[in-house]
Amino acid sequence: MSLWAVFVTGLVAGGASCAAVQGGLLAGVVARRRGAEPARVSASSRRRPPPRRQPPVATRADDCVPVAGFLAGKLVSHVILGAALGALGSAVELGFEARAVLEIAVGVVMVLLAAELLGVPGLRRVVPQPPASWGRLVRRSGRWGGALGPAVLGLATVLIPCGVTLSMEFLAVASGSPLSGAAVMAAFVVGTSPLFAALGYAARRSSAALRGRLAVLAGVAVLVAGLISVNSGLTLRGSSFTLSSWWHSLSGGAAAAPAAAAGPVGPVGADGVQQLVITVRPRSYTPAHLAARAGVPTRLVFHSAGATGCTSAVVFPSLGVERMLPANGDTVVDVGTLRAGTHRYSCAMGMYGGTIEAQP
């Protein structure tokens, strides 16, 4: 999944399923700090006297401070965790096959989470729950922090991930580097921020009402994110059962057959080696479809033209080739003799790719 997809997942799903609830926890911390005892505003207050504290409505300009502190704490702890998870993925040297399987597994888990959010019964146990002691630690954390309570609470929320957050943590492992892992978690937490900031901690009841309305939307968003993750994993494995392949099949014309779109087969050099040049840009490999001769020694030349981000790591599952590419310059890879057929390739996250059609 790209960082944008992670951000949007946080924006819709994370905000609805995590931030809205944690807004209620933040409300408690702020109310205790102020010692406020405002009147209850719920419907049941008309039936009986105010029985408990209700957090104050955020009307003062400085009410944004606790929210900002909470989000900053949450961002810091999640970025650190993301870096650690990325380092873990790096330490175990996940190959592209393992990363592909991890992405597919994450996608399947997200689809199950989506089903649970959408009301499919019997899926509650899909989401691992943290130990109860961690929950108690989170509740105490906001009280320990004094004026910094919201920030400390935000830091501590890393201990109580929801299912969507857990999925992002798996993606951080799959990213295979501390920087990428940190970026995944940062994109997710930043994505949850707008909804959280909009909700603030005005009232737990408003958070609950919004969460109820957004539950279906969150479920759909998680479902889409899960399918994207599965698709990325399949693309990474070089599978022909990807959304891209289906789109090519459905769209007709030249795109329907990569072989037809691949153009003419290039000449074989005087040294008996055919050379295939692929230009690598931040969001594309060009040409996306190349024709080649099967049974001929082949050299791939990746011409990087500002290749940053996902496309800078390219994977050819069928050729067993995986390379990190520089932002600019050429990278030469001898891949031996091509067998006839379609050789799919993609970036390391399975977001961008293309094919080489080796013709007999």
Next chain:
Amino acid sequence: MTGDNGLVVAVGGMHCASCGLLVDEVVEELPGVASATTDVRAGRTVVRPTVDGGATLDPAQVVDAIRDLGYAASTVEDDDTRGPWS
């Protein structure tokens, strides 16, 4: 009902640990409540009353407080735990 083991409330619509913490947080603010412990996976909250002879635990108040958060809630005798998303 409120027995020796406290009041048991079935809660529907919880998706994560934060939901459980929020329920505990709100229920423990009610008069007559010493502690609340929510098991998200089991979908229930156990509420223990205070023993100092002060305020009395009101089961209806507990259920109302949880429902105010947007979750379905009922004491265990009832069968009204289905919320809009459970």
